[in-house]
Amino acid sequence: MTAEVQNKYIDAALEALGQIILGKSNELALALSCILGRGHLLIEDLPGLGKTTLAQAMARVLGLSYQRIQFTSDLLPADIIGVSVFDRQKGAFQFQPGPIFSQLVLADEVNRATPKAQSALLEAMEEQQVSVDGVSHRLPEPFFVVATQNPSDQIGTFPLPESQLDRFLMRIELGYPKEEDERALLTGQDRRELLSTFDASLDAAQLAALQTAACEMHMSDALLDYVQALIRFTRESSEIETGLSPRGALSLIRAAKAYAFIQRHTGVYPDDIQAVFPAVAGHRMKPADNSIYRSASDLTRHVLDSVAIP
């Protein structure tokens, strides 16, 4: 794939997504770079802001098989990964794959399920395979989980522990649309119906090629200096209790590469790092108890404002 073709695909995908989710081009770019960076996406917001629509739109536009798992408090791991059923005719147990066996899995309201069900999902995300009755079953390629979560101060939820939040490459918020975008939304067609009229902009092979190309983005020494300065700051600042881990740093680079790729930069720029930093680092850092930066966005803003670009 030449660079031109790549750009055409990316433009087509972003444009299609932009028609469904109005006025959220930045969030869409982040979501797309999360997938190009081979990471899982966590969307955290209040209900009704288009989380599910976004996941569906991505599956559609990127030409991926799609399953939705509604997480509830009585969800069992078997409901996610599938069960072995005894086949009378064959006289043997037969594995019935669960909804996780699709290329894009929407884990809706992931914080409403019990930790047991949550960890079944998260293990699958980590291992790219599931084991049932001692038999491993590989998950399809590519495999993405888009999890949505209501802010955890609502009643009847099990917030994901930090160790599991770490599995998501990015955590993004959609937020309310702008006035004119909301107007267009209100006057326009139903989003789900509109989505059904779309054709896939890509197929799985093309997506894999784009992922590879994104991974090969150039990183200069100057940029690595900046990344290291950021990480060092998160570890040394008194405002932050837990800073970024090496995995967090790797994630930052992976996401920034994909973002720079989408932006058609010749290399990863400091701007790319800053663009993905809140989404990548926000859920991996914990503010200190006495910190004035309570929210993740305040904290990441503070880090970016404090660290000079070398």
Place this chain on the structure above:
Amino acid sequence: MARRKLPRRSRGTDGTLLASLPWSLAAMTLALLPHIPYMAPWIPIMFVGCAVFRWHLERRRRKLPPATLRVILALLGFLGIMAQYGSVNGISPGTALLSVMASLKLLETRLRRDQFVLLFIAIFLVMSSLLREQYLWSMPYLLGAVWLIMTAWLRLAASTEVSARESALTAGRLIAYALPVMLVMWVLFPRISTPFWSIPTAGGSASSGLSDQMSPGDISNLSLSDAVAFRVQFANNPPPPQQRYWRGLVLQRFNGRSWSSPEPSFTSRGLERIRTSGEAINYQVTLEPTQQRWIFALDIPTRWSLTDTAIGPQQQLTRRKPVDNRLIYTASSYTDYQTDVDLSERAQEYYLHLPSGNRKTTEFAHQLRQQFISDSDLINAVMAHFRTEAFYYTLRPPSLGTNPVDRFMFDTRRGFCEHYASAFTVIMRAAGIPARVVLGYQGGEINPLGNYLIVRQSDAHAWSEVWLSGHGWVRIDPTSAVAPERIESGISASRFSDAGLSWGLTAPSQLLHKIGLAWDAINTRWNEWVLGYGPENQTNFLEWLGMHSPDWRKMMLSLVVAVTLLVIAISGFMMLRYRAPRKDAAALLYKRFVRIAGIPSKAGEAPLNYYERLITERPAAATVAKKFIITYLETRYGPPQHTQLAQLKLLLVQFSKIT
């Protein structure tokens, strides 16, 4: 006695030294080379043998020779040195012993640590060659040797990823950092007139030059030597060639064949007997070591800058100790002078003494005495005899046998200056005129580069002095009667009767001669400023630098301060160098861009964000600014093929025009 069992050191080689051993061997070789001419030949051969053997062992991964064999070899080596030199003291035996033991050390070199020891020895060998000689031309070589040793050192210490080129560069850098410290220490370290230790003089290698006696053939042999005897820098114009008589030793005793001098007496009675007129000639002499006690000055010296030096009754400058190092001194001389106008009867008789023999010459003198009443007429007659009769000036006079003066005067009539001076003095004494022979140099060559006089061994000369009542000692140079051009224009212009013999005296070509003169000029500066940097020069130089009445306390204090400052400066420089590659040119251009824009960028503001802020305040510059920012990002953060520094500079110029 309980024997404690020590873990035995394994003797196996495993090829791990294959990479570093060649470096150590090369460093050792380079350090040994300057010593080879002074060593017994078996020592370098032994080194090569050990090196080749050790290399072979490493390649085949064989075991090193057992300890008993090594001990025996070491003993044999020590005995060999003792047999060769009779001692282990002194430069030659010392370096020989060091070389032998270093060669044997190769046979037990198994670890990296052993190689470090080898390199230490190499450094010591390099340094010890400075004890022997400190020629300018050998300095680059020794510096190169140190460089190689340092490189070998770094090869040993470095991990395998470092290339040899990098090691060499690092070694060069380290030497470069050390150089200013070395210079400061050299300038400021207090010099004392007597060295801390006396360097034993290289025994056996007698330097060529005039000796304390003169037999026929001595000086003509010397005439073939181009070696420099001394160099002279005149304060004003140098005297004309025919006045450049460099007085050395005065010979008074004659045994029928050779002239000699009694052990020069160390008294300063000579000075009060000199009467001078005219203007003094001031000059500085840089004398090469002669291993003799007398030194040379323009006829006749009245003042000199050396302590431990006196002018004897024969007006010869004599030192207490032989000149075994290069000696620099200033002196004043008068070419117009009278000495010993009153000479006692006893002294007159002393200068008339002749042994029996050379009867024909004596008879010849008696005849002349009867013919001429006046001494000066007699002298003129002898000079005329030399001029008019068939006497020849030759570098290769025939051998003279017994009664050499007779044979020269009446048979061969071929001789060099010593023949003429000797014959003339004998005739004078026989005729009753007190006379003596003076040994020294005559002439010299002015080096136009540097404007100083080079006096070579080939300028060695002998002439006579006769004592005339009322005049004192008068210099008579019989050679001038035979070969006047020798005196007028120097030895290389002399027309020898035997053409073809002059090959050693004329330069093969003008160009080579000029190169030789240029090299000599550089060497003179080296001798004067580097090797001659003693207490006196140091005081002068430091005063010139602005230090008031330097003493050793001030010198030490400024040495400590200067070295501290230098070390700080060098470390600062190293730190800057370390940071330099990280601050690339594009980053500096971006900083200038921000400065020109006049809107300071916030901490942590990415370039594209800065651009957004910039164009709200400077909309006019938006296009150029955008181009600059994009080019900057591509250059600094893109892959190397996107580097566009020139374009970036151009855009910066454009941008600064708009704003």
